[in-house]
Amino acid sequence: MFLFRILTRTSGFPERFWFRHAQTHKDPPWFDHHYFQLIYLQKTTKIHAKNWDAGHNLKSHKMETEILARIQFAFTIAFHYIYPPLSIGLGLIMVFMEGMYLKTGNKQYEVLTRFWLKIFAITFGIGVATGIIMEFEFGTNWAVYSRYVGDIFGSALAAEGLFAFGLESAFLGILLFGWNRVSTKVHFISTIGVFLGSMFSAVWIVVANSWQQTPAGYHIVGEGFNARAEVTDFWAMVFNPSSVDRIIHVWQGALLAGAFLVLSVHAYYLLNGRYVEISKKAFKIALGIATIFSLTQLLSGHSSADGVAVNQPAKLAAMEGHYEVSAPADLYLFGWVNNQTQEVTGLKLPGGLSFLVHQDFKEPITGLNAFPKDERPGQVNAVFQFYHIMISIGMFLIALTLYASFLWWRGNLFEKKWLLKIFAFSVLLPQIANQAGWFAAEMGRQPWIVYGHLRTSEGFSQEVSSNQILFSLIMFFIVYTILFLLFLYSVNKKIKQGPYDETKAPNEFLKFV
């Protein structure tokens, strides 16, 4: 239906054209009468409304602009966030692989490094390209917000560019094209440089976002339109109450995303009996990383949630669908929240949330009803679901990696075909968890864009019309779809080709191994 909406908006024909079309011709099966009748009704009522209340139309227009701006931001940031975690995660894996090569002199590790470098190049490239859009989208679509937070947010972005991005991009050239131009050691240093740069990037971006969640080290200057936040204490701003927890959480999520990509690809090779020797080596490196960080991710997640309980109680309540003003809160394994009746149906551990936060099943937790309706998240069920998707995947990854590590210790890891089959598809899981976690965090912050200070409905660019945003949104949608297909195609091709040509000279390669 969305597609039709775009068509009717952009084709230049008024909706009535489509409406009439539907009446005079035999309708194709995909034609939805009710939808067009609805548009027709809306149109006429709007004109009617305009006649007696000019303000009504303006208000609905503003709401449309806000919703489109939010859809565009969500779409572009979610798409962007597919790639940087992979780059960070693959960065660490490549540091390990190249380090092993330098240490042992085993050519197999060099082959692995070069292979993963090819895939890293693609993810990094798309990550940078889509990241630049994010940097400027604050200004284009969130002008009021940009003026409000520029003093704070800007310095984090500037620091990111200068300290992190400069490092990674300068060394990227050497990493990708420098094999024949610099010594192996310098190349290894470049690999570390790119990895550290991408880690620092994450730090500054998460600092900026954390400040939006839990503002600190600032004061508000001016009033009304000219109000803005100014830094009073830089380090308090950087180390605001949630930033450290969230940086670690984001780092580990990214490292898991990279590790599971490597696990998936090499599990696929092992299942097909290709590149068995090197795949076992790579699989073990990635499994080690994945096991450690899926366990520590649980700890950092817990610590992060404790922070949310103190700093953003409305968000915590939304995450577990907890409405009562002050009562022990349950912990759901899964469930469905009805925001109207304020009921949650699902499997729960009574008082579980109270226990996790206060180590006591009876301790009350502030519920959603303690906040006025316009100061708490509206999409409670969405926050609940995203949060629980993240948690469930996290738990599953812990079980998976622990079991695999146990088998590794027993020495029969690569004999379990069914386990390798799960690993072959496991790449999707940390990706979904990362996305879901961010959606829970951002939707749980609503209706605020800066928690407690600026509303999302006040933050967008007032002078940009909904048609302009629709234009850019369609443009992004088309280009990003193509980009995503290209990404899948080229990564798939690289995986199919493999680290080296097995058919041509299997013995030749093994000779110098």
Next chain:
Amino acid sequence: METILGLDYPTLWYLVVGLLFSGYAILEGFDYGAGAWHLFFKKDLSRRIAINAIGPLWDANQVWLIIGGGALFAGFPVMYATLLSSMYIPFMLFLMLLVLRSSAIKFRSAEEMIWWRKTWDIIYFASNTLISFLLGVVLANVLQGLEIGENYSYKGGMFFSFLNPYAIMVGLTSLSLFMTQGAIFLLLKTEGRLYARLTFLLKKSMIFFLVSFAATSLYTLVFLAGVTDKFREFPVFFVIPVLAFLAVANIPRLVSKKKYVYALIFSSLTMAFLLMLVAFQLYPVLLPSKISPEYSVTIYNAASSQKSLGIMLTIVAIGSPLLAGYFLFLYRTFHGKVKLDDTSY
């Protein structure tokens, strides 16, 4: 207001932002310029060499845009927000072209099919040309001013009002200057027949540049009200346009002597001087309002707090030597003619 060397913090930050955007124009100037020549090379091998000439460098050069944008956001959030939201469609096109351009570099040589490479070649050429042109359009509109009303609200048109005759002239000038810069850079990176062809193309682009530069300068002097006032006030600064003209005049001289390294330096200096001219002309205004001067965005009403600017000047003081170090190392590693190997695009 605190000062360093007699300059207050907003002025210093104005210089920092100016420096960053000059760096962006100079470094990405030859990247975009090299791309704008892409379809002028007929053979697939020539095109691959041209892409690989900027291959290891363009990602690092692009950092200047990212830092420049960050610096504008950090130091002058009002300017950042007002400019980007006013010129919404041009900036969205610019960003989309950047994405297309980087995808073209990444994916062009990944397949051997002729249709694949041809499509990417066209996308690459078109995106580079349009980016170079759009940057000039944005600059011209900033110089002319926008319809900024009360509370920095934009009252003007969506897209076509930005493409006024002056903007098109400045756009062509920036395109031709980037093409000149790109051709000189490629001359340093290539040999053989491609080199010979580039010497021929460089002459064409210099003529293109000189014509559009002369026309734009004339138009500026005649039609843009008050551009000369500043120089009457501070005659010392007349040295900037003089230096700019000398730098422009020096490029053909050095090219005819085949001193391409110096030619590249002087075409870079041309960009720097021209941007300095714009910066001096505008100062202390960042974005003039066409409606009333009191609505203009200036470095004082747009600036972040003293405290924040102080922090960021410290960040720049620490960060820029590091960045200079990375760049020196990178450019030293990849100096000399392009040699294709298995890691090339």
